Amino acid sequence: MAEAAFQKAAEEVKQLKSQPSDQEMLDVYSHYKQATVGDVNTDRPGMLDFKGKAKWDAWSALKGKRLLKKSK
Numbered sequence: 284m285a286e287a288a289f290q291k292a293a294e295e296v297k298q299l300k301s302q303p304s305d306q307e308m309l310d311v312y313s314h315y316k317q318a319t320v321g322d323v324n325t326d327r328p329g330m331l332d333f334k335g336k337a338k339w340d341a342w343s344a345l346k347g348k349r350l351l352k353k354s355k
Contacts, residue, residue, distance in 0.1 A: 289318060305337075313341035322346045 296311055303311065316323075323343045328335030 309337060309341040312338055313345055316342045317345040317348060 293315065323339065323346060325339070327339050327343075330336075
């Protein structure tokens with residue numbers, strides 16, 4: 284996906300008319316983090332941080348995938 288198309292999609296997702304399901308939100312979050320940051324670079328949250336663990340696990344599942352081509 285081209286950088287401009289990615290930025291456009293990142294802005295459009297903020298304007299959704301209905302609330303996505305929890306799984307859809309995790310998918311959006313994990314793909315955004317993988318595309319902008321790369322592989323997960325933090326420790327997994329503690330056992331009582333259920334939301335943080337779900338987000339971390341979704342992001343970690345994409346480890347090694349390149350979602351954007353780096354511009355030179």
